[in-house]
Amino acid sequence: MVFYFSGTGNSRFVARRIAKAVGQEAVDITAYTKTMERPEFTESGVYVFVCPSYMSAPARAMTDFLGWAGFPEGIKAYFIVTCAASMGITPKVYSELCEQKGLEYMGSAQVEMPQNYIALFTTKKVEENIDILEKAEIEIDRIIGLIVNGEVLETKKIGSLEYSVTKWVRDIYYKDFMKTKKFKATDKCIACRKCVKVCPLSNITMKDNRPVWGNKCTHCMACINQCPKDAIEYGKGTVGKPRYKGPESGV
Numbered sequence: 001m002v003f004y005f006s007g008t009g010n011s012r013f014v015a016r017r018i019a020k021a022v023g024q025e026a027v028d029i030t031a032y033t034k035t036m037e038r039p040e041f042t043e044s045g046v047y048v049f050v051c052p053s054y055m056s057a058p059a060r061a062m063t064d065f066l067g068w069a070g071f072p073e074g075i076k077a078y079f080i081v082t083c084a085a086s087m088g089i090t091p092k093v094y095s096e097l098c099e100q101k102g103l104e105y106m107g108s109a110q111v112e113m114p115q116n117y118i119a120l121f122t123t124k125k126v127e128e129n130i131d132i133l134e135k136a137e138i139e140i141d142r143i144i145g146l147i148v149n150g151e152v153l154e155t156k157k158i159g160s161l162e163y164s165v166t167k168w169v170r171d172i173y174y175k176d177f178m179k180t181k182k183f184k185a186t187d188k189c190i191a192c193r194k195c196v197k198v199c200p201l202s203n204i205t206m207k208d209n210r211p212v213w214g215n216k217c218t219h220c221m222a223c224i225n226q227c228p229k230d231a232i233e234y235g236k237g238t239v240g241k242p243r244y245k246g247p248e249s250g251v
């Protein structure tokens with residue numbers, strides 16, 4: 001089975017490509033996390049999990065899902081991390097989770113994809129992002145070959161100091177900085193509700209024909225990047241910045 005979490009489509013793109021190559025469907029984990037129904041998976045075969053790196057670790061939506069869902073004992077679990085530069089401590093986070101859940105850890109592979117975190121950074125020019133995607137496709141094909149042959153993905157070793165410091169910074173970031181107070185819709189908003197539909201955490205509602213952000217945000221950047229009118233801003237920092245329209249974005 002191939003599971004994914006994705007804000008702006010990069011991980012969805014990777015998951016669908018892998019799923020197609022192994023003759024399966026790519027499953028969006030938010031189908032389960034939105035309903036809060038605890039799934040119990042029983043299928044045999046390999047399991048692949050695709051998810052972005054957030055603050056040098058897997059997005060919490062995926063680690064929560066892995067901790068909470070039921071999987072067959074001892075299944076082989078592969079992890080693919082999409083990131084703009086580095087997957088950070090992700091391999092250690094996933095290998096520990098596998099140990100806790102009784103899954104066989106088959107390694108983590110990073111796929112460099114375009115930057116989507118426009119609240120903090122700037123995505124590259126369209127042509128540069130196309131180039132990144134072309135290189136990513138070659139890497140995805142290499143990873144597919146390893147999975148199909150049942151090989152372990154090579155994975156970097158994480159030192160205990162790097163692990164503890166990164167986890168500490170990440171926890172603070174989630175607690176104190178992943179807020180929605182700075183999101184607002186400008187007068188360019190046409191009340192199309194796309195932001196409501198693309199939010200993987202169902203964190204946006206409409207009031208008086210304008211989006212309103214709740215408190216469950218994971219800063220995935222789906223709403224701000226996918227608004228068809230570029231009507232969403234995150235404070236002043238995103239004004240005039242290009243939005244990232246990735247492959248497989250939208251719902």
Ligand SMILES: Cc1cc2nc3c(=O)[nH]c(=O)nc-3n(C[C@H](O)[C@H](O)[C@H](O)COP(=O)(O)O)c2cc1C
Pocket residue numbers: 005006007008009010011012051052053054055056057082083084085086087088113114115116117218219220221246
């Ligand atoms: C909240 C947030 C944190 C991020 N942190 C990192 C990071 O630590 N390292 C990195 O290389 N990329 C980071 N990125 C970039 C994403 O990992 C990358 O663009 C990813 O492919 C987005 O996947 P998606 O389109 O499936 O959501 C971050 C993006 C977001 C939104």
Ligand code: SF4
Pocket residue numbers: 185188189190191192193194195196211226227228229230231232
């Ligand atoms: S996606 Fe953009 S235009 Fe559509 S409702 Fe949301 S803010 Fe308004």
Ligand code: SF4
Pocket residue numbers: 007180198199200201202203204213216217218219220221222223224
């Ligand atoms: S509110 Fe926007 S940034 Fe936050 S989780 Fe939803 S789509 Fe992502």
